[in-house]
Amino acid sequence: SSELTQDPAVSVALGQTVRITCQGDSLRNYYASWYQQKSGQAPVLVIYGKNDRPSGIPDRFSGSSSGNTASLTITGAQAEDEADYYCSSRDISDDWVFGGGTKLTVL
């Protein structure tokens, strides 16, 4: 199965913009989905498809894709956005794959 690569950790000042990236061959054929996971909780879907947000997800979360790279952008990061973020997609063998996760710190 293919792999998705994320930076292990990223930090952002309160109210600033941060981009979390995800690289992998499968992203040339599939849009990534993005999940937020706070400590001790289940993951929550924040972005799917081209750039869609589930109901209840703030519009400061957005997604984009280019080539083999998908990005999750948080515009005006809030303290409550501090969490682990995972990208995911399927691959050509129909398996699902997650990135290793990015720990976001809001300073």
Add this chain to the structure above:
Amino acid sequence: EVHLVESGGGLEQPGGSLRLSCAATGFTFSNYNMNWVRQAPGKGLEWVSYITSDSGAIYYADSVKGRFTISRDNAKNSLYLQINSLRADDTAVYFCARAVAGSYRSYYYYYMDVWGKGTTVTVSS
């Protein structure tokens, strides 16, 4: 309201077996494909297995092939994961998640829009 509730986790010895269950409420379970995802302590998310709505297609991660069996009972709105030959590295929180697919122009996309809170499996002697 849409809910998934996992159960069946616990402490088991290496080589033992467990059967995890996931009860679905608030949606038409038989219309949806489903996933199992696990998370070892302090580690990231790992996809485990996927089953289509009619059980017609099933996939497993290489790390669990031959030991794990996914199944579902649409009449009972339930998803299952049979885990055999347990190993220490199977220790994790196991989540069930609803799987959805879509397309936009030439791109397909797949995502998990509803997750349970997870059930903990600990493998230790």
